[in-house]
Amino acid sequence: RRAEYDRLRDLPAETQDGVRVRLMINAGLMMDMENLGATGADGVGLYRTEIPFMARPSLPSVESQTSLYGKVLALAGDRPVVFRTIDVGGDKLLPYWQSQPEDNPALGWRSARITLDRPAILRQQLRALLRAASGRALDVMFPMIATVSEYRTARHALELELARERERGTPPPASIRVGTMLEVPSLLWHLPALVQEPIDFISVGSNDLFQFTFAADRGNPRVASRYDPLSPPVLSMLRHLVEVCDAAGKPLSLCGEMASRPLDALVLVALGFRTLSLAAPGMGPVKRALRSVDIGRLRPFVLGLSTLPHASVRDRLAAFARDNGF
Ligand code: PEP
Numbered sequence: 499r500r501a502e503y504d505r506l507r508d509l510p511a512e513t514q515d516g517v518r519v520r521l522m523i524n525a526g527l528m529m530d531m532e533n534l535g536a537t538g539a540d541g542v543g544l545y546r547t548e549i550p551f552m553a554r555p556s557l558p559s560v561e562s563q564t565s566l567y568g569k570v571l572a573l574a575g576d577r578p579v580v581f582r583t584i585d586v587g588g589d590k591l592l593p594y595w596q597s598q599p600e601d602n603p604a605l606g607w608r609s610a611r612i613t614l615d616r617p618a619i620l621r622q623q624l625r626a627l628l629r630a631a632s633g634r635a636l637d638v639m640f641p642m643i644a645t646v647s648e649y650r651t652a653r654h655a656l657e658l659e660l661a662r663e664r665e666r667g668t669p670p671p672a673s674i675r676v677g678t679m680l681e682v683p684s685l686l687w688h689l690p691a692l693v694q695e696p697i698d699f700i701s702v703g704s705n706d707l708f709q710f711t712f713a714a715d716r717g718n719p720r721v722a723s724r725y726d727p728l729s730p731p732v733l734s735m736l737r738h739l740v741e742v743c744d745a746a747g748k749p750l751s752l753c754g755e756m757a758s759r760p761l762d763a764l765v766l767v768a769l770g771f772r773t774l775s776l777a778a779p780g781m782g783p784v785k786r787a788l789r790s791v792d793i794g795r796l797r798p799f800v801l802g803l804s805t806l807p808h809a810s811v812r813d814r815l816a817a818f819a820r821d822n823g824f
């Protein structure tokens with residue numbers, strides 16, 4: 499298979515019936531950036547900025563963050579990089595920030611909740627991103643946003659930093675796109691208001707979204723493996739999300755682990771997703787599956803499954819894919 503995946507690198511992720519899908523990779527370490535060229539990805543759809551923070555004894559300065567983000571952008575060349583602001587807490591611990599043990603860390607003081615409560619940390623990171631992207635495109639997204647007002651507050655921090663940098667005379671990025679992750683179910687029920695905001699894209703964090711939707715710890719196999727993303731509740735939920743975003747003209751993507759599994763990726767595209775961001779090793783298998791599928795044939799089958807009473811429709815989907823040579 500290795501040689502086949504190498505050959506696929508320079509071919510588009512285009513289905514048999516001509517649906518073009520943007521495939522991006524998830525990254526967080528400098529060495530992950532090598533995967534861009536190695537996989538032929540369209541860019542980095544999720545750059546987990548917390549990873550460099552986790553390896554240090556204290557919070558990195560604005561200067562060292564600027565230099566780090568600048569290196570990431572240089573390695574990406576003209577491909578886009580979506581920087582996600584610090585997403586720590588839950589399973590990703592930073593000893594120098596969190597002092598109180600929590601009964602439910604996944605539901606606790608984590609991610610945007612920390613950076614919105616400690617705005618200096620967020621502002622410093624945004625300042626570093628603006629400086630690093632001076633003169634080129636900058637894409638920023640905020641994690642664990644539960645309400646539209648949290649999105650507004652985070653975006654406002656970026657606007658304040660942009661104004662501050664302009665005053666200092668730093669040339670701004672050539673363009674700025676701001677988005678949010680959708681990984682807390684409350685935001686799903688506030689979508690009509692969210693898409694009215696100044697927002698350039700929404701990216702589904704399926705790892706957290708499913709953990710919260712099924713109330714099942716993503717890291718605990720005893721419960722996590724009970725629930726399948728290829729299940730009617732998830733299909734209905736994602737279908738609704740695509741419909742609202744499409745109607746509002748808001749670009750939508752998905753950057754959780756689901757996108758790295760070929761069958762799951764086919765289902766996402768059948769539901770209407772046109773951008774997926776995945777772990778680099780998934781690129782070859784996912785692109786291969788996409789190039790074999792007729793989405794026009796798969797879509798009605800997927801939509802028909804979304805009303806079944808079953809816990810999982812994976813077997814049915816796998817059988818359909820097999821029977822149709824996908
Ligand atoms: C997610 O929650 O799906 C996601 C992409 O982010 P992380 O795995 O870093 O929480």
Ligand code: MG
Nearest residue numbers: 681703705706
């Ligand atoms: Mg997440």
